[in-house]
Amino acid sequence: MILRTEKLTKVFEVGLLARKVTAVDALDLEVAPGEIFGFVGPNGAGKTTTIKMLMGLIYPTSGRASIFDDPIPSRRAKARIGYLPEHPAYYEFLTGREALHFFAKLSDVPGAERERRCDELLELVGLSAAADRQIRKYSKGMQQRLGIAQALVGDPALVVLDEPMSGLDPVGRKDVRDLILELKRRGKTVFFSTHILPDVESLCDRVGVILRGKLRDVGRIDELLSGNVRAVELTAAVPAAAREALSHGKLLRADGDRLTVVFDDALAADAAVGAVVRAGGKVIALTPHRDTLEDFFVRRLTEVHGAEAEPAAAAGGA
Numbered sequence: 001m002i003l004r005t006e007k008l009t010k011v012f013e014v015g016l017l018a019r020k021v022t023a024v025d026a027l028d029l030e031v032a033p034g035e036i037f038g039f040v041g042p043n044g045a046g047k048t049t050t051i052k053m054l055m056g057l058i059y060p061t062s063g064r065a066s067i068f069d070d071p072i073p074s075r076r077a078k079a080r081i082g083y084l085p086e087h088p089a090y091y092e093f094l095t096g097r098e099a100l101h102f103f104a105k106l107s108d109v110p111g112a113e114r115e116r117r118c119d120e121l122l123e124l125v126g127l128s129a130a131a132d133r134q135i136r137k138y139s140k141g142m143q144q145r146l147g148i149a150q151a152l153v154g155d156p157a158l159v160v161l162d163e164p165m166s167g168l169d170p171v172g173r174k175d176v177r178d179l180i181l182e183l184k185r186r187g188k189t190v191f192f193s194t195h196i197l198p199d200v201e202s203l204c205d206r207v208g209v210i211l212r213g214k215l216r217d218v219g220r221i222d223e224l225l226s227g228n229v230r231a232v233e234l235t236a237a238v239p240a241a242a243r244e245a246l247s248h249g250k251l252l253r254a255d256g257d258r259l260t261v262v263f264d265d266a267l268a269a270d271a272a273v274g275a276v277v278r279a280g281g282k283v284i285a286l287t288p289h290r291d292t293l294e295d296f297f298v299r300r301l302t303e304v305h306g307a308e309a310e311p312a313a314a315a316g317g318a
């Protein structure tokens with residue numbers, strides 16, 4: 001495992017009365033080499049606090065974590081990590097190229113290599129044409145892409161991105177998604193946090209769902225959603241003798257003997273398939289209707305928060 005946490009916990013003390021807020025609660029997490037891991041949760045779930053602990057920016061209250069088998073905080077591990085904070089800050093009077101050279105120097109990229117590395121990264125994030133423009137003139141999407149270039153400048157094995165798509169328009173989000181996929185192709189491990197669920201579905205090998213500081217679910221998206229077949233859609237050439245078995249479903253389309261029927265109950269769908277086959281008909285398609293990740297997420301959020309659910313925060317908007 002490239003990254004591992006064991007019962008990682010952060011309790012903040014807030015206000016004059018030192019009210020305790022458990023931002024991250026006994027988090028057990030593992031990230032394997034080469035995977036894109038999505039750390040998913042609504043606002044205030046504890047994503048940034050977790051990432052800050054992993055990056056050594058704040059100390060855990062209890063528990064442990066290691067990156068590349070080095071306990072955090074580790075200088076050695078940090079040299080192999082690229083990190084994009086949730087709100088990256090730049091010296092805005094610099095150009096993109098100047099800023100990247102500055103970050104390259106901070107990351108100990110040898111002088112002889114700096115020029116080539118920066119040019120290559122500016123190209124990768126699509127900023128070559130704007131490289132000599134001041135950052136204050138960059139759009140939010142361009143700043144985010146510069147932030148990703150900054151995270152990559154030390155040629156890290158692990159890239160940690162905190163809400164990399166937040167606040168971007170659909171084109172900007174797609175650019176960042178494509179970049180993350182490119183990182184995977186280059187053999188990097190990517191750990192990123194987000195509350196934008198469609199991005200997670202199209203990108204991640206595995207996801208961890210954090211709600212109110214606790215990791216509630218973790219796994220491949222198809223595994224998380226596999227138990228949630230809501231309905232089964234059957235399209236078949238149905239001989240008259242098998243029509244009765246299809247009457248338990250809802251007819252969607254009829255074209256001669258070719259019918260498309262939706263069953264709420266998987267057993268009724270199985271029985272209909274059996275009847276079609278026995279009567280000499282032909283099954284053309286059998287499609288399970290599953291929850292989307294968004295359905296799953298909102299359901300889990302509602303379960304966990306009960307009456308206090310905050311669907312607006314979880315709905316996955318930009």
Ligand SMILES: Nc1ncnc2c1ncn2[C@@H]1O[C@H](COP(=O)(O)OP(=O)(O)OP(=O)(O)O)[C@@H](O)[C@H]1O
Nearest residue numbers: 012014021023041042043044045046047048049050
């Ligand atoms: N420095 C702090 N002092 C006190 N409470 C904090 C501090 N930082 C975070 N918190 C609290 O910890 C909880 C988790 O916050 P965190 O920023 O980790 O959530 P998040 O999942 O990253 O949310 P967002 O998507 O809004 O950034 C919240 O209740 C937040 O108010």
